[in-house]
Amino acid sequence: xxxxxxxxxxxxxxRTACCADERPRSTGQVYGCLGCSAQCGRCARTxxxxxxxxxxxxxxxxxxxxxxxxx
Ligand code: FES
Numbered sequence: 001x002x003x004x005x006x007x008x009x010x011x012x013x014x015r016t017a018c019c020a021d022e023r024p025r026s027t028g029q030v031y032g033c034l035g036c037s038a039q040c041g042r043c044a045r046t047x048x049x050x051x052x053x054x055x056x057x058x059x060x061x062x063x064x065x066x067x068x069x070x071x
Contacts, residue, residue: 006039011050
């Protein structure tokens with residue numbers, strides 16, 4: 001499913017970016033990981049939700065990633 005029509009990013013693209021070694025900590029970093037940047041910003045909340053779900057699914061495998069705001 002396309003979640004960002006400006007950059008033609010799918011939910012799978014977002015999940016893939018969240019599983020990369022350099023886990024993005026913000027929606028801006030997700031765009032950067034995928035070689036683009038925010039345009040209209042309408043998708044930001046959806047991308048954030050997908051990020052949260054992906055990081056939650058990563059659970060204990062997450063070492064100091066975005067799920068821990070102190071690191
Ligand atoms: S829909 Fe993603 S930046 Fe416009």
